[in-house]
Amino acid sequence: xxxxxxxxxxxxxxxxxxxxxxxxxxxxxxxxxxxxxxxxxxxxxxxxxxxxxxxxxxxxxxxxxxxxxxxxxxxxxxxxxxxxxxxxxxxxxxxxxxxxxxxxxxxxxxxxxxxxxxxxxxxxxxxxxxxxxxxxxxxxxxxxxxxxxxxxxxxxxxxxxxxxxxxxxxxxxxxxxxxxxxxxxxxxxxxxxxxxxxxxxxxxxxxxxxxxxxxxxxxxxxxxxxxxxxxxxxxxxxxxxxxxxxxxxxxxxxxxxxxxxxxxxxxxxxxxxxxxxxxxxxxxxxxxxxxxxxxxxxxxxxxxxxxxxxxxxxxxxxxxxxxxxxxxxxxxxxxxxxxxxxxxxxxxxxxxxxxxxxxxxxxxxxxxxxxxxxxxxxxxxxxxxxxxxxxxxxxxxxxxxxxxxxxxxxxxxxxxxxxxxxxxxxxxxxxxxxxxxxxxxxxxxxxxxxxxxxxxxxxxxxxxxxxxxxxxxxxxxxxxxxxxxxxxxxxxxxxxxxxxxxxxxxxxxxxxxxxxxxxxxxxxxxxxxxxxxxxxxxxxxxxxxxxxxxxxxxxxxxxxxxxxxxxxxxxxx
Numbered sequence: 161x162x163x164x165x166x167x168x169x170x171x172x173x174x175x176x177x178x179x180x181x182x183x184x185x186x187x188x189x190x191x192x193x194x195x196x197x198x199x200x201x202x203x204x205x206x207x208x209x210x211x212x213x214x215x216x217x218x219x220x221x222x223x224x225x226x227x228x229x230x231x232x233x234x235x236x237x238x239x240x241x242x243x244x245x246x247x248x249x250x251x252x253x254x255x256x257x258x259x260x261x262x263x264x265x266x267x268x269x270x271x272x273x274x275x276x277x278x279x280x281x282x283x284x285x286x287x288x289x290x291x292x293x294x295x296x297x298x299x300x301x302x303x304x305x306x307x308x309x310x311x312x313x314x315x316x317x318x319x320x321x322x323x324x325x326x327x328x329x330x331x332x333x334x335x336x337x338x339x340x341x342x343x344x345x346x347x348x349x350x351x352x353x354x355x356x357x358x359x360x361x362x363x364x365x366x367x368x369x370x371x372x373x374x375x376x377x378x379x380x381x382x383x384x385x386x387x388x389x390x391x392x393x394x395x396x397x398x399x400x401x402x403x404x405x406x407x408x409x410x411x412x413x414x415x416x417x418x419x420x421x422x423x424x425x426x427x428x429x430x431x432x433x434x435x436x437x438x439x440x441x442x443x444x445x446x447x448x449x450x451x452x453x454x455x456x457x458x459x460x461x462x463x464x465x466x467x468x469x470x471x472x473x474x475x476x477x478x479x480x481x482x483x484x485x486x487x488x489x490x491x492x493x494x495x496x497x498x499x500x501x502x503x504x505x506x507x508x509x510x511x512x513x514x515x516x517x518x519x520x521x522x523x524x525x526x527x528x529x530x531x532x533x534x535x536x537x538x539x540x541x542x543x544x545x546x547x548x549x550x551x552x553x554x555x556x557x558x559x560x561x562x563x564x565x566x567x568x569x570x571x572x573x574x575x576x577x578x579x580x581x582x583x584x585x586x587x588x589x590x591x592x593x594x595x596x597x598x599x600x601x602x603x604x605x606x607x608x609x610x611x612x613x614x615x616x617x618x619x620x621x622x623x624x625x626x627x628x629x630x631x632x633x634x635x636x637x638x639x640x641x642x643x644x645x646x647x648x649x650x651x652x653x654x655x656x657x658x659x660x661x662x663x664x665x666x667x668x669x670x671x672x673x674x675x676x677x678x679x680x681x682x683x684x685x686x687x688x689x690x691x692x693x694x695x696x697x698x699x700x701x702x703x704x705x706x707x708x709x710x711x712x713x714x715x716x717x718x719x720x721x722x723x724x725x726x727x728x729x730x731x732x733x
Contacts (some may be wrong), residue, residue, distance in 0.1 A: 353728025
């Protein structure tokens with residue numbers, strides 16, 4: 161017999177004041193008599209009770225003392241086990257997932273589970289064996305079936321909490337498969353039960369579930385982090401943070417925003433139990449972020465979900481040109497290098513090109529057979545999209561007006577452009593005319609769904625436009641507007657316990673990955689190959705050290721089930 165909370169035996173001390181009150185309690189019955197001389201017993205009863213007199217029989221006193229003893233015994237949470245059977249195997253399944261780091265049970269749920277597991281090992285029979293399995297996202301056999309109690313206790317003491325979710329199914333399958341090989345076996349499951357239902361047959365192996373933790377925890381968690389790039393140059397960067405409270409009482413604290421490692425802003429927050437998905441918004445202009453971190457400063461039961469990271473990568477946008485050859489267009493694009501990387505579609509390879517690989521596609525009089533959603537500049541050509549139509553050619557249309565506030569046309573002059581001929585363009589209402597003739601638009605721009613595009617309804621070689629200063633500036637503005645945000649990559653985040661992919665460079669055969677705690681892992685492979693890295697038990701930043709540079713990968717907990725810290729009353733298996 162062992163006890164989860166033996167300190168509650170101190171509650172037996174409540175019996176002392178009950179006994180003291182029994183001594184001091186006087187029971188008198190008023191009877192009128194003529195004299196007290198012969199009534200010594202009645203006189204003695206009138207005196208204050210002596211503290212050391214012999215206890216008289218009292219059924220009420222016995223019931224009160226029994227009630228105190230039973231209450232104290234219940235609060236110690238005794239853990240019994242079956243009568244010792246020679247050769248019995250005890251499989252200790254110990255949960256070490258993120259929720260087991262909660263401090264609602266001092267010093268933590270995991271420490272309480274380890275104390276109970278060690279106590280169980282000490283009460284084993286001489287011929288009993290013990291097997292220790294720790295699990296979070298994956299199970300690990302720490303000690304195979306053994307009679308060495310010291311070995312088992314050392315393994316239990318060495319268990320460290322992981323900042324990951326829980327996958328009980330694999331751990332339970334492993335426990336059952338080992339237990340059923342013994343004539344007598346029992347599985348002792350030490351966990352808070354913050355996981356999915358266990359859908360594994362026990363195959364006759366008895367299972368004892370020992371819930372760890374209080375029924376109600378107090379935890380405020382960062383459950384979402386999103387960074388949004390500005391649409392326009394003057395717009396700010398935006399950071400959306402979502403908080404969730406898992407508690408029956410109010411939580412107050414602050415949310416701090418760090419940009420490139422420096423504190424940028426802070427917000428005070430108060431969250432009530434009735435609130436969920438509480439948004440916190442930050443905006444800033446400078447600096448351009450490479451790394452965004454949000455930190456929740458609050459007193460709660462779990463620290464692993466109080467921080468979250470987002471890595472922002474900046475790269476040169478890739479522009480693909482599809483043209484028969486246009487000197488002026490190539491010169492205008494060439495002036496943007498190295499701000500963009502220009503690729504040219506070769507004859508015969510057009511249909512083999514995967515257009516989504518490019519940030520901007522310039523179609524100069526030529527179109528691929530399929531035009532998916534994307535970002536395009538159409539010069540005198542247009543795909544068969546609903547609402548758009550290029551009609552008959554109109555000779556010498558005059559530019560009568562242009563929209564001066566759009567990023568594509570801002571600061572440009574179009575009055576001096578002479579156009580030999582242009583196609584009569586029909587466009588839907590959502591397409592914004594940028595440059596107009598008296599009868600129809602000459603240049604339009606639109607955004608719809610995942611498509612952003614600019615359409616020019618004439619061949620630039622049939623104009624004097626390439627000889628004007630506005631032409632290279634127009635091309636630069638178009639590329640900037642179309643590529644805005646495409647040169648920014650939100651490096652794929654990983655959740656703790658999940659693997660992320662690492663691609664070797666064409667001249668690389670090995671890289672080193674450093675975990676948040678400083679541990680380094682060397683990965684080797686063929687040049688250009690892709691490897692998975694799965695040692696992600698800690699939330700934080702993982703550094704991929706290459707020969708010439710370093711990259712960061714953000715790994716966050718973001719697991720509502722672990723953050724809730726729910727303690728199950730029972731587990732169905």
